Amino acid sequence: MSVLVVIEPSAGIINKGGFELATFGKETAALSATKCITLVLGNASNAGELGIYGIDEVLTIDIPTYDSVVYAKTIAEASKKLDASIVILKHNANGKAAAGRIAIKLNAGLVSAVNAVPVLNGAVLQVKRGVYSGKASATYAISSSIKVITVLGNSIKPNATGNALPVSELDLPKVTSTLELIDRKTMSGRAPLPEADLVVSGGRGFKGPENWDILLELADTLGATTACSRPVADADWRPHHEHVGQTGVAIRPNLYIAIGISGAIQHLAGVNSSKTIVVINKDPEAPFFKAADYGIVGDLFEVVPKLTAAIKKLKHE
Amino acid sequence: MKTLVCISKTPDTTSKISFVDSGKNFNTDGISFIMNPYDEWYALVRAVELKEKVGGTVTAINVGDASNDLVIRKALAIGADDAIRVNANAPSSYFVAKQIAEIAKKENYDLIFLGKETIDYNGAEVGAQLAELLDLPFFSFVNHLEVEGKTNILKREIEGGEETIKVTGPCVISAAKDLAQQRIPNMQGIMMSKRKPLTVVEPIAVEELVSLITHDLPAPKKGVTLVNADNVDELVRLLHEEAKVI
Numbered sequence: 001m002s003v004l005v006v007i008e009p010s011a012g013i014i015n016k017g018g019f020e021l022a023t024f025g026k027e028t029a030a031l032s033a034t035k036c037i038t039l040v041l042g043n044a045s046n047a048g049e050l051g052i053y054g055i056d057e058v059l060t061i062d063i064p065t066y067d068s069v070v071y072a073k074t075i076a077e078a079s080k081k082l083d084a085s086i087v088i089l090k091h092n093a094n095g096k097a098a099a100g101r102i103a104i105k106l107n108a109g110l111v112s113a114v115n116a117v118p119v120l121n122g123a124v125l126q127v128k129r130g131v132y133s134g135k136a137s138a139t140y141a142i143s144s145s146i147k148v149i150t151v152l153g154n155s156i157k158p159n160a161t162g163n164a165l166p167v168s169e170l171d172l173p174k175v176t177s178t179l180e181l182i183d184r185k186t187m188s189g190r191a192p193l194p195e196a197d198l199v200v201s202g203g204r205g206f207k208g209p210e211n212w213d214i215l216l217e218l219a220d221t222l223g224a225t226t227a228c229s230r231p232v233a234d235a236d237w238r239p240h241h242e243h244v245g246q247t248g249v250a251i252r253p254n255l256y257i258a259i260g261i262s263g264a265i266q267h268l269a270g271v272n273s274s275k276t277i278v279v280i281n282k283d284p285e286a287p288f289f290k291a292a293d294y295g296i297v298g299d300l301f302e303v304v305p306k307l308t309a310a311i312k313k314l315k316h317e
Numbered sequence: 318m319k320t321l322v323c324i325s326k327t328p329d330t331t332s333k334i335s336f337v338d339s340g341k342n343f344n345t346d347g348i349s350f351i352m353n354p355y356d357e358w359y360a361l362v363r364a365v366e367l368k369e370k371v372g373g374t375v376t377a378i379n380v381g382d383a384s385n386d387l388v389i390r391k392a393l394a395i396g397a398d399d400a401i402r403v404n405a406n407a408p409s410s411y412f413v414a415k416q417i418a419e420i421a422k423k424e425n426y427d428l429i430f431l432g433k434e435t436i437d438y439n440g441a442e443v444g445a446q447l448a449e450l451l452d453l454p455f456f457s458f459v460n461h462l463e464v465e466g467k468t469n470i471l472k473r474e475i476e477g478g479e480e481t482i483k484v485t486g487p488c489v490i491s492a493a494k495d496l497a498q499q500r501i502p503n504m505q506g507i508m509m510s511k512r513k514p515l516t517v518v519e520p521i522a523v524e525e526l527v528s529l530i531t532h533d534l535p536a537p538k539k540g541v542t543l544v545n546a547d548n549v550d551e552l553v554r555l556l557h558e559e560a561k562v563i
């Protein structure tokens with residue numbers, strides 16, 4: 001028996017999210033003292049480093065990950081070959097598109113968006129996840145002999161316990177794709193929102209897109225990813241992929257700094273699982289302060305540059 | 318063109334969430350329900366737009382009890398031609414996918430749409446399972462779709478980027494923001510929706526592999542620590558030393 005962890009490199013490299021998933025798999029495998037095997041989909045120069053996170057075996061196979069048919073066939077075949085009882089995928093666009101298919105193929109119970117290492121109760125796996133857009137959480141029991149779960153970013157800290165491993169190719173019959181990938185655009189620079197540790201987010205309090213420089217400077221100083229409230233994206237002040245909340249991206253970074261955002265319930269739903277929340281708002285009655293850990297009541301146009309300067313000072317000490 | 322749009326009913330986004338029966342069931346007291354925004358704003362409207370452009374029919378499908386008829390009528394008012402309700406309270410996404418697949422496999426839909434996720438369960442699970450049961454390609458988080466005969470060109474959101482993909486023949490599409498613009502049903506649509514056919518069918522039996530143990534509410538926040546606007550150094554110190562996040 002084994003726990004199979006599926007890792008998708010981005011641009012030829014496994015990032016923090018991949019190592020998180022490896023640690024998650026390792027701890028899940030430890031529950032039943034089974035092997036943890038990672039399968040890397042495509043070439044990654046640092047694939048061997050997965051061993052550092054206590055993985056027993058690192059395999060690779062190159063497939064077009066945008067095709068959920070090929071993805072699911074490959075993982076289902078790999079699971080059979082490697083005798084996997086638990087299959088773990090990332091809760092991202094491709095992982096979500098494949099997990100349901102894999103579950104059907106393996107007649108496995110599926111729980112997505114899991115946010116903590118499961119508990120094993122006999123043959124039953126107990127898993128926890130957020131529901132109602134982060135307003136509550138739910139615990140499920142998966143009773144099938146094979147289990148499939150997708151795991152949210154920032155659910156666990158990568159934990160280095162071992163040494164790098166050799167990487168070998170997994171030999172499976174090739175599945176051909178019927179799709180044609182015409183184009184792929186990736187925004188370079190900052191970490192994608194669902195994986196970011198630090199997020200700086202702006203709302204309508206900024207008054208207009210021309211005022212975003214102070215937020216970008218704060219984000220650059222911190223090494224943070226930028227986000228925004230829905231009306232800001234709707235007005236095209238910021239790109240749509242920055243929109244967080246119930247109808248945008250749901251995030252759970254270590255630090256979320258909300259600037260000039262009122263804290264409407266739909267906004268909070270997507271961000272209230274953040275570990276630490278800082279709110280900067282000129283209105284002391286803004287609802288966001290009720291969900292915050294730290295707050296400053298003040299004019300963002302004065303507070304934000306001061307905050308950037310204070311962080312620069314800390315970084316130089 | 319023949320399309321099927323999967324719609325679900327969710328609590329209004331402003332709902333205060335609580336549970337009854339020691340965490341087992343959602344407390345529906347004082348909750349108003351809406352059509353899941355991703356299903357309504359993007360999946361349904363894009364299907365209706367395509368029908369308006371190239372002709373054909375749009376069928377809305379929902380798995381739920383008779384209390385869901387209100388959101389189904391809204392889908393008809395927005396422009397679906399007819400609707401099917403599978404008469405069951407769905408215990409899981411697997412159950413929903415099985416019911417819809419059972420109906421879809423008897424019809425030859427050119428496209429099957431659903432919202433990218435529901436705003437209550439946030440699972441994004443039904444689409445992939447449905448596509449697998451029907452042996453069709455599946456695309457998550459589609460924010461742009463053009464149809465040219467049997468060829469579909471679509472854009473999908475990926476982490477920190479976007480992919481453009483060409484696919485020929487039927488497929489399942491999960492709709493994200495920007496796939497279409499929200500439409501408010503007009504008076505004529507509402508009047509017509511009352512006369513459009515809504516067929517109720519009974520569910521097939523499904524063996525459940527996942528069961529709910531309980532729901533929990535998050536522990537209340539300990540309260541905000543306010544820092545004076547003239548003393549941002551203190552905020553930085555707290556973030557560094559107390560919260561240890563920078």
Ligand SMILES: Cc1cc2nc3c(=O)[nH]c(=O)nc-3n(C[C@H](O)[C@H](O)[C@H](O)COP(=O)(O)OP(=O)(O)OC[C@H]3O[C@@H](n4cnc5c(N)ncnc54)[C@H](O)[C@@H]3O)c2cc1C
Pocket residue numbers: 202203204205206228229230231232243244245246247248259260261262263264265266267270280281282283286298299300301330354
């Ligand atoms: C179905 C539905 C879904 C929704 N989904 C989302 C979602 O996913 N995400 C989302 O964000 N919203 C969502 N909304 C919208 C949400 O209800 C709010 O309207 C929105 O979050 C408000 O955005 P805001 O805080 O930027 O703007 P506002 O509510 O206008 O708040 C601006 C804030 O800035 C402060 N401010 C102004 N000037 C300054 C200054 N100089 N210095 C400091 N502070 C200042 C003000 O005091 C105020 O608190 C949704 C709404 C609906 C109905």
